[in-house]
Structure formats: structure tokens, C-alpha cells
Amino acid sequence: MSKKYEKNTIIFLIGLFLLAIISLVSTTIGPVKISILQIIDILFESININTNLSSSEISQAFKTVVIDIRLPRILMGIIVGIALGISGAILQGLFRNPLIDPGFIGVSSGAAIGAMFVIMFSQLIAIENNFYIQFLLPVFAMSGGLSTTILVYKMSQMSGKTNIMAMLLSGIAVNAFSGSIIGFLVYRASDMELRSFTFWTLGSLDNSNWLIVSIAVVAILIPIIISINLRKKLDIFMLGDAEAGYLGLNIEKLKKRIIFISALMVGVTVAFCGMIGFIGLVTPHLVRLIMGPSHKTLIFGSAILGAIILILADFISRIIIAPAQLPIGIITSALGAPFFLWLIVSQKQKIRYEK
Amino acid sequence: MKNKSTNILTVVDVSYEINDITINKGINFNINLGEIVSIIGPNGSGKTTLLRLISGDIVPSYGNIEFREKDLNNYDPKEISTMRAVLPQNSHISFPFTVNEIIQMGRFPHPENYKSDKTIVDDLIKTFDLNDFLGRDFTSLSGGEKQRVQLARVFAQIWSEDSYNGKLLVLDEPTSFLDIKHQLDFFEIINDFKNNGLTIIMVLHDINHASSFSDKIGMMKKTELIYFGDTRDVINSQNLNDVFDINLKLINIDSNGRKLIYL
Numbered sequence: 001m002s003k004k005y006e007k008n009t010i011i012f013l014i015g016l017f018l019l020a021i022i023s024l025v026s027t028t029i030g031p032v033k034i035s036i037l038q039i040i041d042i043l044f045e046s047i048n049i050n051t052n053l054s055s056s057e058i059s060q061a062f063k064t065v066v067i068d069i070r071l072p073r074i075l076m077g078i079i080v081g082i083a084l085g086i087s088g089a090i091l092q093g094l095f096r097n098p099l100i101d102p103g104f105i106g107v108s109s110g111a112a113i114g115a116m117f118v119i120m121f122s123q124l125i126a127i128e129n130n131f132y133i134q135f136l137l138p139v140f141a142m143s144g145g146l147s148t149t150i151l152v153y154k155m156s157q158m159s160g161k162t163n164i165m166a167m168l169l170s171g172i173a174v175n176a177f178s179g180s181i182i183g184f185l186v187y188r189a190s191d192m193e194l195r196s197f198t199f200w201t202l203g204s205l206d207n208s209n210w211l212i213v214s215i216a217v218v219a220i221l222i223p224i225i226i227s228i229n230l231r232k233k234l235d236i237f238m239l240g241d242a243e244a245g246y247l248g249l250n251i252e253k254l255k256k257r258i259i260f261i262s263a264l265m266v267g268v269t270v271a272f273c274g275m276i277g278f279i280g281l282v283t284p285h286l287v288r289l290i291m292g293p294s295h296k297t298l299i300f301g302s303a304i305l306g307a308i309i310l311i312l313a314d315f316i317s318r319i320i321i322a323p324a325q326l327p328i329g330i331i332t333s334a335l336g337a338p339f340f341l342w343l344i345v346s347q348k349q350k351i352r353y354e355k
Numbered sequence: 356m357k358n359k360s361t362n363i364l365t366v367v368d369v370s371y372e373i374n375d376i377t378i379n380k381g382i383n384f385n386i387n388l389g390e391i392v393s394i395i396g397p398n399g400s401g402k403t404t405l406l407r408l409i410s411g412d413i414v415p416s417y418g419n420i421e422f423r424e425k426d427l428n429n430y431d432p433k434e435i436s437t438m439r440a441v442l443p444q445n446s447h448i449s450f451p452f453t454v455n456e457i458i459q460m461g462r463f464p465h466p467e468n469y470k471s472d473k474t475i476v477d478d479l480i481k482t483f484d485l486n487d488f489l490g491r492d493f494t495s496l497s498g499g500e501k502q503r504v505q506l507a508r509v510f511a512q513i514w515s516e517d518s519y520n521g522k523l524l525v526l527d528e529p530t531s532f533l534d535i536k537h538q539l540d541f542f543e544i545i546n547d548f549k550n551n552g553l554t555i556i557m558v559l560h561d562i563n564h565a566s567s568f569s570d571k572i573g574m575m576k577k578t579e580l581i582y583f584g585d586t587r588d589v590i591n592s593q594n595l596n597d598v599f600d601i602n603l604k605l606i607n608i609d610s611n612g613r614k615l616i617y618l
Contacts, residue, residue, distance in 0.1 A: 096449045235456070236463050239508075240446050242412055247512065248436030248464045293450035 008297050011290065015304040022308060023078065026315040027070045031323050034062055042066045068210070076208035077314045078307040079216045080269045080276060085306020086227050087262035088280030089287070089298050093234045094258045095164055098288075102266045102280040104171045105259060106148035109178035111270040112201065114144025116185045119196050134207070137200075138271035145270055148174050149263040153256075162255045164241075203276035203329030205314055212272050219268045223261035227299050230257065234295040276329050278336030279306055285343060362424070363388045363523055363554050364409065369418035371404055378404045380578040382418070386571070388520060391549055392556045393565035396575030397599055402558045403444060403527055405575070409556065410441045410525050423521060436464040439523040440512035444531075446505055451492040454485060454504050461511030475514045479507040482544060484537065498532035506541070510548075519553035526557035530564065542568040563615050566590045567608075574598045587612035 027039050034042075037054035042063050044051045084102065092100045102108065118140045152174050156167035186194060233254055237244045244251050269276065287301035313331040320326055364386040371379040379401045386392050394402050407413045409420060411427050420427040422439070440461070448457070458476045465472075480486060483503040488496065493504060506529060513522045524545075530538045542564065545555055559565045565572055565586075572589045574582040576598045582589050591614070595603045605614040 098449070232463070235452075236460055238448060238450055238452065239457075239460060240443070240448075242407075242441075242443050243446055245412065245432065246410060246436065246439075246441040247460070248433040250432060288450070292456075293452055294456060 008291060012300060012304065015301070015308065019078070019304060019308050019311065022311050022315065023074050026311055026318075027066065027074055029315065029318055029322075030065070030070060032062065032065050034066060038062065039066055043071075072210050072213045073205050073208040073314070074311065075213050076205050076216065076273065077311045079213070079220060080205070080273050081279065081307035081310030082224065082303040083220050083265035083269050083306075084276065084279040084310070085283040085302035085304075086224060086299055087265045088306070089284040089295070089302040090227055090230065090234065090258050091262050091280070092284050093237065093295060093298075094255060095168060096238060098285060099281075101278075102262060103175065104168065105263060106152040106171050106174040106178070107145040107263045107266045108270055108275055109175045109182070110148025110151075111141040111145035111267060112275070113148075113178055113181050113185075114140035114142070115200050115274075116182055116189075116197050117144070119193050119200070120185060120189055134211075141271040142267045145267040146263055148178060149259065149267075153259055160252075162252060164255070199327060200274045201329070202327030203274040203332070204327050205273055206325075207272065216268050216272060220265050223265045224303070226257060226261050230254065231295040231299050234258075234299075238293075274327075274329065276310070277333045278340070279309055279332055282336050282340050282343075283309060285340070289343075361388050362386070363422065363521065364556070365421040365424075366409070367418050367420070369408060369415045369420060371401075371408060371413065372416045377578050379408065379415075382580045384573060384580060384583045386554060386556060388554055389549055389552050390554055390570045391545060391568060392554075392571045392573065393559045393569040394556070394573045394575060394580075395559055395562055395565050395598075400575040401578045402575050405580070406441075406525050406527050406556070406558060410439070411435065412441075422523070433464060436512065438513070438521065439525065440509040441525040442505055442509045442527060442529055444527040446501075448493055451494050453490050454488045454493055454496070455480075455490060457493050457504050458507045458511050461508040461514075464512065475511055476507075479510055479514075482510070483507045484540065499534060499537060502529070502532045503537065513553070515551075519548055519551045522553055524548075524553060524555045524557075526555065528558050528560060530559070530561070538564070562590070562595070562603075566613060566615060587614075590614050 024036055024039060028034055028036055035054060038056070038058055041051050041054050041058060043066070045058075045063070046067055087102045088100075091102055091105065092098050094100075095104070115137055118137045122136065152167060152171045153162070155170035155174075156163050158166060186197065189197065233249055236247055236249050237251065237254060239247070241251055244254075266280070283302045283306045284298060287298050287305055291297040291301055309332070310328075313328050313335065316335075317326045317328045317331045320331075362385050366382055366384050369379060369382045370377065382405065394405065396402055404413070408415055409427075411430065411432075414428060422430065422435070427435075455476060458479055459472060462472045462475065480489065483506055485500075485503060485507060488500060488504070493501065496504065506526075509524065509526070513519070513524060515522065530541055533541060545553075546568065549555065559569075569586055571584060572582075572586050573580050574589065574594060574597075581598065582594050590605070592603055592605050595601075595605075595616075604617045606617045607613070608615050
């Protein structure tokens with residue numbers, strides 16, 4: 001047991017190290033080539049430490065590129081990866097089903113309605129482009145996502161208890177209904193609006209800046225802390241509703257918390273970065289394969305791995321058709337789906353999920 | 356023989372209805388500290404619902420249940436979880452937790468103590484003959500092996516250093532998947548715990564098991580508990596024919612008046 005504990009600590013440290021390396025390398029990539037040493041110099045200079053590892057004078061333009069453009073983008077990628085990884089892990093726990101994706105609680109489809117509404121409405125009353133992307137779209141996407149989640153949650157209440165099966169079904173129904181609303185809006189949309197909306201659904205870290213990063217950090221910090229605190233309770237919850245109740249766990253409180261913190265986390269990512277698929281589904285799987293199913297390792301592991309995968313995907317999206325960049329959602333799905341299939345086929349014995 | 360004994364569980368006029376269907380009706384009985392009580396009866400007679408009422412999983416429509424002289428509804432789930440453990444009929448786990456992890460989960464209501472928890476888990480692994488499954492993935496086990504792991508888990512929940520006085524175990528068909536060796540092992544184990552003060556109420560299907568290993572027996576038929584009392588008073592062909600609608604022959608096995616079914 002203590003040996004296992006040590007092994008897990010080493011895996012976490014390796015994960016964090018990998019994340020740091022990938023983030024650093026990813027920061028060097030872009031239209032302006034900046035070396036890793038220069039980046040380290042710039043980063044240390046920003047906290048008033050003079051390292052001068054690159055032994056060269058670094059121009060102000062380089063500093064601006066790193067500090068104001070690339071750094072917020074990388075940080076936003078890490079935040080989004082953590083949020084999607086953790087919400088995938090705790091929602092798969094809530095449904096006791098490894099095939100659950102954060103989309104099942106309706107948050108993404110609700111956010112899409114909100115986003116589409118803003119895109120069409122702002123064209124109609126000609127709001128200045130930048131303003132609505134920076135402010136209105138995230139607010140509407142977030143409100144849309146939370147409203148649909150509340151709707152799904154309310155429909156799953158049966159005599160004071162949350163029926164998980166009913167929740168799964170109402171999630172599917174709400175998603176289908178949202179799909180028809182989006183379909184109607186898409187039908188009415190102009191080519192321009194349609195293009196903006198399509199790009200939004202493919203996800204992107206392009207709009208990242210320090211303001212957005214700060215808002216996102218504040219919004220997901222508490223959900224992350226709550227999730228980590230739920231790790232032991234989630235393991236008990238895996239025994240079944242009645243069994244967990246007999247062990248003294250307040251299961252209704254647990255369910256409610258999981259639903260709302262994951263809606264908040266996914267809501268924030270969708271609001272600022274659009275839809276980024278497959279991370280929430282694939283990440284917990286990989287962590288379970290490496291470290292086992294216990295939420296004591298799953299939640300923290302999914303946070304680190306989610307961030308690594310997202311930063312990698314962003315890295316690829318920026319180099320694959322450079323100097324242009326591909327929307328990140330295309331990369332996560334294009335890599336995530338075949339990888340997921342390979343995983344299922346090659347690890348059949350090891351996965352062995354029952355149901 | 357009849358010493359003054361204290362009640363651990365008192366069930367008074369309990370009925371349970373859902374959507375106007377009566378599942379339990381007018382049930383009265385009490386259990387004394389350190390007794391093994393078996394509930395038998397045909398399918399659908401309301402045995403599992405009665406156990407769920409006793410476990411506090413569902414609340415009676417009428418009547419009330421007292422556990423340790425306090426209304427069951429007035430217990431905090433956390434408070435009661437250190438005093439009574441419940442094994443439901445069939446549990447399903449979707450993720451590949453190891454046998455050790457599942458048993459360890461039984462310690463959830465207690466303050467975490469790495470060393471003593473490990474001793475308890477190791478002890479129960481031996482007790483339930485699970486040595487061969489150490490570190491094995493629970494989902495890969497057979498039905499009987501899973502049942503033994505779940506049994507070890509509920510025993511971990513109420514595990515005590517000294518006495519089991521005032522602790523209650525509620526088991527719904529605990530032997531349904533076990534082979535004959537493990538069935539007999541199981542009855543030996545619960546008898547050991549009973550001798551340390553543990554009270555057990557369980558649903559059994561095998562009348563001979565119930566007759567051989569319980570102090571008291573309750574017989575249910577169509578929502579009602581129609582007979583309840585000392586094993587030797589309750590097990591007779593007249594009562595069994597009433598409850599199960601079949602003609603059974605009984606043979607005496609000892610001078611205490613215990614009887615077994617002869618098929």
C-alpha cells in the first residue's frame with residue numbers, strides 16, 4: 001500500500017514534469033521563433049530575476065509575444081485541460097459508467113444555443129465584433145449551459161431523490177431538443193454567422209488573454225478543490241446508491257455537487273474556448289489504465305493528463321498547417337477518437353468494464 | 356434459559372406501501388442483543404422490503420422501528436453506519452477496483468488509520484478465504500467470490516476490537532452464490548461473531564440453514580410476518596405448509612427439538 005503510494009507520487013511528478021516541458025516547448029512555436037532559453041529568461045525577468053541563460057539581448061517585441069500572447073494561451077490550455085479532465089472523471093463516477101462524456105448533462109448543447117444566439121443577435125443589432133466575443137458570448141454560453149444542466153437535473157428528481165438513469169435519459173432528450181433549436185438557428189443564419197458558429201463549435205484558445213485567464217482560474221478553482229475533496233466519497237459511491245448510503249454517505253448531496261461543479265467547469269471552458277471534444281472522455285480512461293480506478297488518483301491524474309493532452313493538441317494545431325492554425329477541437333477529436341478505439345481493442349482484457 | 360435480555364431492534368405495526376400497493380403489512384417483532392434471526396418465505400412475500408425498512412433505506416408508511424431504543428428516523432446516517440452494516444441482495448460494481456480496495460471501503464465511516472485498517476482488511480481476507488484474490492480485480496471474480504468480498508466489506512464496517520454488543524448486521528441472502536463449503540464457513544463465522552455479541556438478521560432461502568443456524572425465525576407470506584419466534588417453535592410442518600403451500604416432511608435432528616426438511 002505504501003509502496004503503491006510512492007509509485008503514484010512518482011507518476012504524478014513525471015506528469016507534472018512532462019506538462020512543464022511540453023508547455024515550455026509549445027511556447028517557442030509560432031510565427032516568431034523564440035528559443036527555450038530566451039523564454040526562460042523572459043519568464044524570470046517578468047518576476048524580476050535576471051537569468052540571462054540565452055546570453056543575448058531580448059527585444060521588447062519578443063517579451064510582449066511571450067508574456068501577452070503565448071503565456072496566457074498556454075495557461076488557458078492548462079486550465080481547460082484540467083477542467084475537462086476532472087469533470088470527465090467525476091461525471092463518469094456519478095453515472096458509474098466509463099462511457100460518459102461531460103456533454104451528457106446538457107451543458108455543451110445549452111452553451112451552444114447561447115453562443116449561436118449571441119452570434120446571430122449581435123449581427124442583427126451590429127455590436128462591435130470584439131466586444132461580443134470578449135464578453136457577451138461567454139456570458140450567454142455559460143448561462144445556456146447552466147440552464148440546460150439545471151433542467152436535466154430537475155427532470156431527474158423522483159420523490160426527492162436523483163435518479164441517475166432518468167438523468168441520463170433526460171440529458172439525451174435535452175441534447176436532442178437543443179440540437180433542434182440549434183438546427184433552426186443554423187437554418188435561419190447567414191453564411192457569415194454560420195461560419196462563426198462552426199468555428200466556435202470546433203474550439204479554440206485564440207481569444208486567450210490575461211483577463212480571461214484570471215476569470216477562468218477564479219471560476220474553476222473552487223470546483224477543483226471540491227472535486228479533490230470528493231475523491232474518497234466517490235470511491236464509496238461506486239459500490240452503489242444503497243451501499244454507499246449504508247456506509248453513511250449522503251448520496252444526494254454528493255450527486256448535486258458533482259453535477260454543479262462539473263457544469264461550472266465545463267461551462268467555463270465552453271464559454272471561453274468553445275467545444276473541445278474527447279478530452280473529458282479519454283483522459284479518465286488513460287489514468288485508470290495507468291493508476292487504477294480509485295478516485296484518489298483518478299481526479300488528480302485526470303487534471304494533469306487533461307492539461308498535457310490539451311497543450312499537446314494545441315501545439316499540433318499550431319504547427320500542422322503553419323503559419324495558419326487549425327481549430328483545436330479538430331485535433332482532439334482526430335487524435336482522440338482513433339486512440340480511444342485502439343485503446344478499447346488492444347486493452348480489452350485490462351479495461352474489462354462490466355455492465 | 357431465558358435470561359433477561361435487552362432489545363436491539365423493535366418493529367411495531369410497520370406497514371409499507373408504494374403507489375397504493377402494500378408490500379409489508381402490520382409487522383411486529385423484536386430482536387434481542389446477540390441473536391441470529393432468519394426471515395424465510397416465498398418469493399415476493401416482502402422479505403427484502405422488510406430488511407430495507409430495518410436498514411433505514413426506506414421509511415415505513417405506518418408504524419415505527421426502534422434501533423437501540425431510539426427511533427430509526429432520528430439517526431444521522433453517519434452515526435448509524437458505525438453500528439449497523441447492510442449487505443444488499445446483489446451489488447454491481449462497474450470499475451475494476453481490487454478486492455483489497457473494496458474491503459477497505461467498509462472502513463469509510465471510521466476515522467482513517469492506515470495501520471489498523473490494514474490489520475482489519477488482512478484479517479477479513481483470511482476469514483473469508485480470499486487469500487488467492489489479493490490485488491485481483493473485483494469485476495473478474497465469480498458470483499460466489501464477489502459475495503465473499505462484499506461480506507468481508509460489511510464485516511469491516513462494524514469491525515470491533517473487543518465486543519460487538521449493540522452492533523447489527525443485516526444480510527439479504529448472504530449465501531445465495533456460495534458453494535457448500537463456503538456456506539458452512541459463513542455460518543461458522545457468523546456464529547463466532549454472535550458469541551462476541553453481534554446481532555444478525557438475514558433473509559435465507561434454505562430452510563435447513565435457517566433451522567440449523569438461527570435462534571429465531573420469522574416466516575413471511577403475502578406482505579405479512581405470520582410466524583415469529585424461537586426456531587424450534589416455529590419450524591414445524593404445519594407452519595411450513597401454511598407459508599410455502601407444499602407438503603414437507605420434517606425429521607428431528609437433536610433432542611432440543613430442532614428439525615430439518617427431508618426432501
